[in-house]
Amino acid sequence: MDVTPVAHKQCCPLCQTDEFVIRKGINTPRLVRHLPAFGKKIVLVVPTIRMYCSSCGAGFVWAYDFVGAKRRYSHLFREWSAEQAFGSTAKHTARS
Numbered sequence: 001m002d003v004t005p006v007a008h009k010q011c012c013p014l015c016q017t018d019e020f021v022i023r024k025g026i027n028t029p030r031l032v033r034h035l036p037a038f039g040k041k042i043v044l045v046v047p048t049i050r051m052y053c054s055s056c057g058a059g060f061v062w063a064y065d066f067v068g069a070k071r072r073y074s075h076l077f078r079e080w081s082a083e084q085a086f087g088s089t090a091k092h093t094a095r096s
C-alpha cells in the first residue's frame with residue numbers, strides 16, 4: 001500500500017518550526033511491514049522525503065509517528081508480533 005503524509009512540510013527538529021523548511025526531493029521509498037489486513041501481509045510504501053531548514057542549515061528526512069527511524073516494522077506490527085510469539089514455540093516464532 002502506498003502511503004503519503006497529508007501535510008506538505010514538517011518542523012525542523014532543531015528549530016521546532018516549519019517556517020524555514022523547504023523540501024529537497026524524495027529518495028527511494030521505505031518498505032515498512034504493518035499489521036495484516038484481509039488475510040494478507042501488508043507492506044507500506046513510505047516516501048522518504050528530504051527536507052532542509054534554511055535557518056539552521058539542518059538536513060533531515062520526514063519522521064513518521066507509526067515507525068521508528070530506520071525501522072522496517074511499524075510500532076503496531078512489533079507489538080502484534082510480540083503478542084503472537086507469547087505462548088508459542090521458538091521454532092514457530094522464528095518461522096513467522
Ligand SMILES: [Zn+2]
Nearest residue numbers: 012015053056
Ligand atoms: Zn532549523
